[in-house]
Amino acid sequence: MLSINFKTTTVTILTDPVRQFHFDYSGRLIGHFNHGDHYRIGLDGTILFKSSNQEAEDCFLPIADVQYWWKEWEREWEDWRKAPDFAWTKSTFDTEPLDVSEFLGRIFLFLKNISFNHQQFLKIWGRIPILPPEFYQSVIVNFTVGCSYDDCTFCTFYKDRPFQIRSIETLNDHLLEISDFFGDGLSARRDIFIGEANALAAPNRRFIFLMEELQDWISEMKALNPRFRVNRIGSFLDGFTGHLKDADEWKMIRQSGLSDIAIGIESGSEDLLKGVGKPYDPEIIIQMVNRIKEAGFRLQLIFLLGLGGKKYRDSHFEASVSMISRFNLSPEDRVQLSLFNPAISTGNYPFKDDLLTSDDLDQEYVRWKSALNELEKGISVRKYPTQFFIV
Ligand code: SF4
Known part of the structure; x- marks a missing residue:
């Protein structure tokens, strides 16, 4: 039967x-x-x-x-x-x-x-190099293409595409392709992820205009397909552009419907960040994260275990735990611990000959997780195996 x-x-x-x-x-x-x-x-x-x-x-x-x-x-x-x-x-x-x-x-x-379906997928989205775990199997809507910075030596995710921000017209064409692609299958997807690498790098006014178009599309899709619901709308943020937005701007973005932000912080060590081509001041990141949290977002904070190899093993851990201890987080937030993968680093990554072994990385995961649990912030700490996901 x-x-x-x-x-x-x-x-x-x-x-x-x-x-x-x-x-x-x-x-x-x-x-x-x-x-x-x-x-x-x-x-x-x-x-x-x-x-x-x-x-x-x-x-x-x-x-x-x-x-x-x-x-x-x-x-x-x-x-x-x-x-x-x-x-x-x-x-x-x-x-x-x-x-x-x-x-x-x-x-x-x-x-x-x-x-034909698989070709359409590639035409609409191309290769999707990474997503936050909370948004696997979501509807991906790209406000931007590529990464506006694209210079971190441990990352080659977007080397094949120049950075662009979509216009209202090209976003609407993109949304039309997405609705045609899913048809009634849209109802199996409960979240929307706004790609790509750092869509929030778009100027605030532009981002909010694009959000308004997205909200119109969601209402239209709900009218056509009563099974369709949207629980969360999330996006990635980088530390270079995120700190340029003030508290009011973050509140406006929250009001536009964005609920979740995933931030690739990687490390709390200023020296290490500079060494791997992602130079920013950890103090600025702490202020930025707390400002975003204050505006009412759910956060996923991504740190990269093994970054900087053996040389930075301890200082990376200590500076990162100290940074996380200063974030004003709530139980709905997550710390995602991804593992350094030499296969996706560039030729300029300076610690190629100083890699942690996979056993070392396992030990680091246990060490970071237990130190973060001791902070008693009530947040969950997860391993983030960036390569194993499907859309
Ligand atoms: S780590 Fe993030 S900011 Fe750096 S190049 Fe990759 S996508 Fe861009």
Whole structure:
């Protein structure tokens, strides 16, 4: 017996209790759970595999395996389509449930257009190098492209694209492409992330105009798709431009609907920041973070473990913990600890021959986490494996 479960935002098909397929309402496969193993499917067709074995690391399936899985699933879905009505049990929590046959038709339409769909993804968003963990599988709306600074020696994320701020017209074209891309599947996404690297580098007036356009689009989408909701709207911020905005400007941005800000602080050590090409005064960052917090944002503060190698191992830790101790945070805020990855550093990164080993990085994570917990700020401290995400 096959079961189909129309939930408010997604549809689940169970072939047995421990084997499930999760779809959005456009018929796009977004996840598959198979006897403890979990496959998360990205909009670009990539598959992130999470094993039931706690010891095993998450990994992206290689292309050959991805092709194999899509073929297997296609064969299985063909069998579902042939299954008679009485083979299905249907439950629904949705106010406007679909017919089983209509929904299976959507799955097949999606499958028929799968390579076009993946090309559309690349056309609209291109390669997405990084997102804050709270915004994986959100709707990404790019107010800007690239990074306005792009000179940190440990980061090559945006080297392939020049920085641009979208005009109202190009944002509206972008939003139109996004609505066409998702269709009814928009309801499976509950958050909006405003990209790319530091969209908040846009001048305040421009950012707020773009937010107004975004809010109009959200209202339009809600009218067309009653299942669509938006819980959070977030963006990245860098320390170079963030401190230029005063308290009133941050309040205006908060009132425009932005709720979450992720800040790549990396370290509290001024000397180290200067050494890796991200020079700013930690005192200014402390004032900036507290000003943003005062305006009512939820924060994710990102620090990079292993930055500066062995030479800076202790001073990076001490200066960063001391900096975090001076932030006025609340329990909804997070400190995200990412791990230095030499593969994404530039040729100018000065500590290439002084890297921490992966065991060192594990020890650092434990050390930072326990020191931050001792601050008793009630914030959560998480590991941020920047490479393992799907959109
Ligand atoms: S770390 Fe951030 S500010 Fe620095 S180059 Fe990368 S995206 Fe830009």
